[in-house]
Amino acid sequence: MRNTMKVAKWEVKRNLKNKSFVIGLFLTPILMVVFGFLGNLMGGDTSDNETAKIYVHDELNTFANLEATVEQYKLPFELERTNIQEADVEKKLKNAENTAYFFIDNRAFNEGTLPFYTSEDFPESISSQVQIFTEAVKLVQMQNLGLTEDQLAAVSTPITIQALSVDELGENSEKEQAMDQEQLMQRIVPGVFAGVILLSIIFTGMMIFQSASQEKKDKIAEIILSSVTPGELMQGKIVGYFVLGFVQVAVFIAFGIPFILWAMNDLPLFEYLFVPELLLFLLIAVLGYLLFAAIFVGIGATMSDISTAGNFQGLVIMIPFVSFFFIGPVASDPTSILAQVLSYVPFTSPVILLFRLVMLDQWSWVEISVSLAILIMSVWLFMKLAGKIFKVGILLYGKNATPGEIWKWMRA
């Protein structure tokens, strides 16, 4: 164990003293923040968020109603009366931006349509929101028909169909909906956090592979192994790169949290973050790391250079990333059979399980337990196998191991 820690300490120290590692350490979060920042700036520039100017030529005296509607639904319109003639509109709009002319007259009753002239760049989304004005015009029509107040009220109350699924019954009060929202955040924030950790340590885990094959290439393995056992060397690497993964996470946090707080406007991040769910998410992330680290260290020991990797090794390196192919289907239905099966497959379960737990309101603890149990057993098994491959592979100089040889070592 002491030797394991020595090796781990060395790997951490060696990498932290290495310029390219340090640059990579800071570059990734900086790039992410920079792109996030740029995205925000550009996002703020889209015309959807701007208010549109609508000139109303009102012959039916509904302007007050229109203004009330805008107020009630908080529509992004600015209304103004105008006496312009329809014939002049075209000329006016040619040079205008975000402007529309709305003619309200008897055509509403005679033809059932009202002309709404817009400038070229007038946002599509606003054009559709304008439909809401029909209510105000309809009101005028009904008043003209001489209906009583009660009749008016009855006719003008719109009927909407509200979709309620079984799990939402009994919790549809507004307060509960807010709590629902909060619960979602309580899962998303720790989930995203655990995801960042998982990704960071997987990427750092890729470096284990580098480290093992480099050691083989530089032929230093034999010297190290004259002092420590192969098992200690392998464990030392796994622990060392685990620590490096957390260093990466720490840097992410140092850059990410101020940025999120700035971008999300006082999101109570820490309240959402430090919830019991976080522990489960972290457990999944750590198990995922251990599984992939075992695979990387074992495979790394079978070849001296990634560029000489055979098809077999190349495929194995891809294993941790297989999960990402399934993110789409799982996102569209987190309770599907596919999603459940992927949570039981050790190679995909860390990412998929984490993702599903964030998506789902109701957790099936049976499913989670089975999934974790499979994962823990796989970690144990793969560590054993990696140890066997590592022991032989790291000393096999000059050639890459064939799948047949690897199979033989595993059975030894």
Next chain:
Amino acid sequence: MDVLLSVEGLEKSFKDKKVLHNISFDVRKGEIMAILGPNGAGKSTTIRNIMGIMYPDEGKITFHGYNEIPRNKIGYLPEERGLYKNVKVIDILLYLADLKDYPQKKAKERALTYLKKFDLEGKEHVKMEELSKGMAQKVQFISSILHEPELLILDEPFSGLDPLSQELLKEEIRNLARNGAAILLSSHQMNVVEEMCDRLFMIQQGQKVIYGTLDDVKMKYANFKCTIRGKNDLEKIEQIPDVQRIESKEDSTVLYLHKDITPAKWLKKLPDDMVINELVMDRISLHEIFIDVATNKNLLLANEQMGEGDEHA
């Protein structure tokens, strides 16, 4: 001299091929023991088994005074050279000493002393990749002796070094032996072995060929040979007594002589009419024995055994 390491009946197979057959030898404190053999003979495999990097199929490796392999008391310079590339010299020396549980402060002092000794003063903060091959090799040698090992295993320590560095290294190795370290040295350079080693173990195709002190080996295998330059009839040469084997090339002939001849007496038996432009009388060198073994001719040894047979007859 006390025996530090005993290897008894070592057997090892890779796949279906047996690479070590019943290898047995001792290494004693204060001696330099050579392990010789052509490439692929099984030297490195033997060493790896001693180091516990591989495990033998059969046989026993005993470190006297220890229950298991005393990794911290062994220094090892493998044949395959290499150290981490992008780290500083001093960092790697201290790391390797730390793995041997050697105190860091002492390790640093010794590291600086040795760097100075090997003409690497001021290089301690230079990265390994910036050193020349020879320099890196010297650093690697330092790393193998920094922790004051009781047993030092050197696999081809001189390859790639200039003569000056070779001398420095030889001197240091002799020093360590004088101070009581047991040294197991593998080398192809027979002159070095003849010069430095007390005993030797020669291995070919995983089998012991020769084992003994340098003097014994020389006495036993290094018979006299006589090289004559001058054109002579082969028939005439074949009549010269006490000759085991004749090698004739153009106008030069090498006569390999029986073990128990007296050179002065034998010289008198040469025919009077023999053409001799030049005559050299010397012993068969270790180098020749090695070549003989390595090329699988086994002429010297076969003849030797034959010679022994003759004696008994």
